[in-house]
Amino acid sequence: MTVFLADLNYWVTIFLMIGGLYIIAAHGNMIKKLVGLSIFQTSVYLLFLSPGKVLGGTAPIIAPGFxxxxxxxxHVLILTAIVVGVATIALGLALVVRIHEAYGTIEDDEVQEMEAD
Amino acid sequence: MMRDTVILRVVVKLLLPAILIFALYVQFHGEYGPGGGFQAGVAAAAAIILYGMIFGIDEAQKVVPRRIVNTMIPLGVLIFAGTGVASMFLGENYLNYSPFASKPVNGQHVGILVVEAGVFITVASTMLAIFYVFGGRADEADQRADEAGKKGGEG
Amino acid sequence: MVVVVIGIIRAHNLFAVVMLGGIYSFLLATVMVILDAVDVAMTEAAVGAGMSTVLLLAVLHLTRAREAPLRHAPAIPLLVCLLTGGALVYGTLDLPPFGKADNPQNQHVAPYYLENAEAETKSPNVVTAVLASYRGYDTLGEVAVIFTAGIGVLILLSRRRRREMIVEDEGGSKHDA
Incomplete structure (x- = not known):
């Protein structure tokens, strides 16, 4: 049981990562792809944060008594990564908006078909 | 957007100063509690974005004009990088804040404050700029749809 | 969180996807508080649930809110994902146990930061001290990335006058042909 609980964190992380990967790979809608990308990103946040936790420890703000x-x-690495993540997602969304203006669709397949024509 | 809802308008007007003060608190209290430039920047931007969502983007751009926002994005990066250059001129390594005050500890303190201010400016203004262009696009799309509807009616 | 992710995978209404994404961000922030990362949780709640939801809604307004159904069965992506997942789960068997202070990743530079940050920078919050002082280069790089992304969005979306003229020209020539 303790083994199971100890690895649960990693397994949740892996599930989130695979879920994000699946959305990116299988879905053709670009907005959904971006949401999947952000889920993938958050799984990386968890991957970094969960080994840093020390059981019985407290948040790293020095105070007497702890x-x-x-x-x-x-924490430092992920803090910056989150803000960078939203900036890059915004960049991707801007591209989606431009693609929508140029092709009138945000589906991957339809854009490719239009290119082929 | 939701320009006609009285409840939203009143609540947002009450909340706005609270959010802005919280952002400043997070900014300057960041060394003692949780917080720092990144969080404060996002919180401040969120306050303006809330205002823009409820009262319309034009109103928000009267408060924080687009020109100022676009100037602030590189300004923050320049503050950050300039801090490093300043410490080089004072005879230390790049981004070593020790020479900014008589004692190295105080110098580090000042350096952290200045750098966090740079981070705050860049993050807040980038978020706002992104919101402005997306929101401006949305408004334009609405107008174009209206015009297209009129044209279709005439044709 | 797992349930919410499954919901995101299955939902075809993009509006629902965006809302589920907001819920997901808040749940993630809660998990981060449990993992003692209060700074990160604060950022995630503000950024993930606030900013990116607003941005996604704006984009939905500009485009379409429905996703087209999948054209072909997602067998190959599913297979690839399962294989990757299996490999990763196999990898967890060798990871150090959760939450022990003497794990290797907690032995490298972290104790130095924890012991010396307050004395050297007068800043009890070690995260801020490391962010701004010890790892100033990293943070400068991150700020530069945000700056670049912001400039990219501005370039992509704010040149409307010239582009509209071009579009009109193209439309005219197509009619002629």
């Missing part, structure tokens, strides 16, 4: 703190380094 001895054990979680690892601050992944």
């Amino acid at each position: 001895e054990v703190y979680s690892n601050p380094l992944p």
